[in-house]
Amino acid sequence: MRTETPHPILLKDYKPVPYCVDKVELDFSLEPHGTKVTSRIWMRPNPLSTPKNTPLIFDGEKIKFVSAAIDGVSVSPVVTDKNLTLAKVPQKPFMLSISTECDPFKNSELSGLYISNGMYCTQCEAQGFRRITYFYDRPDVMATYTVRMDAPQSLPILLSNGNPGETGTSGNRHFAVWDDPHPKPTYLFALVAGDLAGVHAHFTTQSGRKVALGIYVEKGKEDRCSWAMEALKSSMRWDETAFGREYDLDVFNIVAVSDFNMGAMENKGLNIFNDKYILALPETATDTDYVLIEAIIAHEYFHNWTGNRITCRDWFQLCLKEGLTVFRDQEFTSDIRSRAVKRIQDVKLLRSKQFPEDQGPLQHPARPSSYIEINNFYTPTVYEKGAEICRMLKTLIGAAAFRKAMDLYFERHDGQAATVEDFVTCMADASGRDLKQFFTWYEQAGTPQLTVRGTYNQVEKTFDVSVAQATPRLAGQKKKIPLHMPLGLGLVGPDGADMPLQLEGVGILNAPRVELTKAKHVFRFTGVMQKPVLSINRGFTAPVLLKTNHTAAELLFLMGHDADSFNRWEAAQALAKTLIVKTVVALTAGKKPPSVAGFAKALNLVLADEKIDDAFKALMLALPPEAEIAANIGKDVNSATVHKAREMVRSLIAKKLLRPLKAAYARTADAKPYVPDPTGTARRALRYTALGLIAAANADAGVKLLQKDLKKISNMTAEIGALQALLTLDRAEREELMTAFYHRHKHDPLILDKWFAMQAAIPGADAATRIEKLLHHSDFKLSTPNRVYALIGGFAGNPSGFHAASGAGYRLVADVIVSLNATNPQVASRMATGFRSWRLYESDARTHAQTEMQRILATPNLSNDVFEIISRTLND
Ligand code: ARG
Ligand code: ZN
Secondary structure (H helix, E strand, O other), rough: OOOOOOOOHHHOOOOOOOEEEEEEEEEEEEEOOEEEEEEEEEEEEEEOOOOOOEEEEOOOOOOEEEEEEEEEEEEOOOOOOOOOEEOOOOOOEEEEEEEEOOHHHHHHOOOOEEEEEEEEEEEOOOOOOOHHHOEEEOOOOOOEEEEEEEEEOOOOEEEEOOOEEEEEEEEEEEEEEEEEEEEEOOHHEEEEEEEEEEEEEEOOOOOEEEEEEEEEEEEOOOHHHHHHHHHHHHHHHHHHHHHOOOOOOOEEEEEEEEEOOEEOOOOOOOEEHHHHHHOOOOOOOHHHHHHHHOOOOOOHHHHHOOOOOOEOOOOHHHHHHHHHHHHHHHHHHHEEEEEEEHHOOOOOOHHHHHHHHHHHOOOOOOOOOOEOOOOOOOOOOHHHHHHHHHHHHHHOOOOOHHHHHHHHHHHOOOOEEOOOHHHHHHHHHHOOOOOOOOOHHHHHOOEEEEEEEEEEEOOOOEEEEEEEEEEEOOOOOOOOOOEEEEEEEEEEEOOOOOOOOOOOOOOEEOOOEEEEEOOOOEEEEEEOOOEEEEEEOOHHHOEEEEOOOOOOOHHHHHHHHHOOOHHHHHHHHOOOOOHHHHHHHHHHOOOOOOHHHHHHHHHHHHHOOOOOOOOHHHHOOOOHHHHHHHHOOOOOOHHHHHHHHHHHHHHHHHHOOOOHHHHHHOOOOOOOOOOOHHHHHHHHHHHHHHHHHHHHOOOOHHHHHHHHHOOOOOOHHHHHHHHHHOOOOOHHHHHHHHHHHHHHHHHHHHHHHHHHHHHHEEEEOOOHHHHHHOOOOOOOOOHHHHHHHHHHEEEEHHHHHHOOOOOOHHHHHHHHHHHHHHHOHHHHHHHHHHHHHHHOOHHHHHHHHHHHHHHHHOOOOOOOOHHHHHHHHOOO
């Protein structure tokens, strides 16, 4: 049992370090159990700080202290399991050197220096460097690094940050030197040593400098890197044209590792990636994988400027680099693929991951003011809401001013560790706008709710749009204040065309939007000659929840006619949500479910429209997920009924659309060769959405089709698409085909992850039984994060299984959390976030969730990571 609660770290306690670091030299002698690290650190008293003679306190964890010296004279620091303290250091420039030892082989947390599949690699963000050597392990201490490493010759590839220097051999060992001229914080340090295959290319920057590009992977996987390499080149080009940012070293290397807690890491000049975001062949990766690889390569590359050249003053500012970099990668994807489709996908992600966080016990501002374990704050709020905040800034000040503000940001803060205030000040200075109220987006948690009413006055020819905004507060919170936000809108005339927007007191709007600053606004549009249908929050200009007074008929009209494609989709989602919620109510009361006829008819028109992109059609056909329905109902949810209701609506719609669905399926038959371009991706998205619906309407017909499809397997998208259509059908074929898939792919870890993830997605109140068996499958390993994310993460995202009233799902996930707590607290704590929506469910389920969370809290040696997530989830 935990005896004391850990002290939170507070934003308001920020203080600069008493001693600056200018330059660091690191020597590594790599050994699995006793890697020797010697640092030479050139330091001086910080002119910006503190009384003289302050002690020097370095961070350090799970390392063995060997010796230390100042300017060559041996010293004896006080060493604890967290720090190294020198009570007295010179009050003028000095060189501190420290020798330590660490055990990369035993490092199961995958933070610091560890061994993955025989390769040495590092993960230092956020606080892994302190597990390598003693240092100021915080982002505002930036220094240049020279790294020398020696290793057995059986590990021929030796990489670190910056540009390559001297190499050589002695006996059965060899060494390499790397030199990084750009000052950086510790979290961007990286080192790799392994017997790897390299794939090489080059890129010439806009100013004509030649950069050598390398992607290093396990031997035998070289043929799976070409997509990543192309994505890297297009990212480099895009950052030059879109933001004027050029790369700044002679080399850019990427290494793919199979054991990695996160997606990828932007270490300076040496990005390290989870395998699954590099390796791709048509027969191993799906369209979704291809698009993700492209986006994550871009994301990490873009960090070179937003993150590395300009970094964060402290970890509270994490969204300064993450929100902005996600925004940049979203724009990249929008520019090279379909902007309309990308926007919908991003909003789907926001709603499925960020909204539940923001509306439950784990809510926190995009810039938190307190944390216990910083690794718990790499969240959808920091990343995705952070990106929405950047997007709103761009909308508010306009594209030209936004670009000017970004230029100013790079000019003012290059080489610095900056704050969110610094960033927003650049936006204000470049645009001349007052962004004081806007800043609340960074400081206030919760999803604002807008209540919108449109009222037409036939006589006056006016249309009033009244908007009330409120951000709900959780128990014990103080009242939330109104936010400043742009709100896109349009008045759609009876012919489907937009009417002019003439705002009373302002005139014709030059941009189709208004701005909210108050709790209540009424916008009166004049000269509205016919009754329009209001299209509100077009393009999802603001990340809010909307309640409108639209009638079903108006939503059906928007679905077919809105010039804003986002709102066409949004209207369909709103209608579908209402249908499913009404069906839940009907099922619970033993009554007849509502008719889906109108909705199906509107979808039919979308399907038939040859001008509409296949990807958009696929998105229109997809119903909101069960978790969103549960949140919409808000309390005492029975997860089985929600599942049943959603499937019922799905099948009723599909029955009405069977003919056009079959036609869409036939028309989108696989073209060869497979290319993951926007057209091919769109075609397959529609094909497999249609197949899923066909199977929902008529299981026999669906199964027959997908069996035929699987006979001539040509790519992984087709294989997964066909199998996914089967997941909700409780039939013998499901087990047969899943088993066949397993045998076909059991030697490929990334494809096995897909198999585990599909198993985890199979719905039903008894799903936990299946997962339990899979936990004992010979291919399941708790020590491989990707496997845990696939099976346990997947299961926690399967509401009818995880939130089953029996509590079996909660018990199973709690068991896994307890096991992982000791070996990999970061992964354990990520699994713990699965409990965040427990309060939405019915009383039996809630009781079980509480019991399981209390059991987790009683675990001996509970990590701060898990403690923070579970105690907040249980108590807030
Ligand atoms: N900075 C990395 C990225 O956004 C993520 C690193 C996450 N690390 C962590 N320990 N939580 O690409
Ligand atoms: Zn990032």
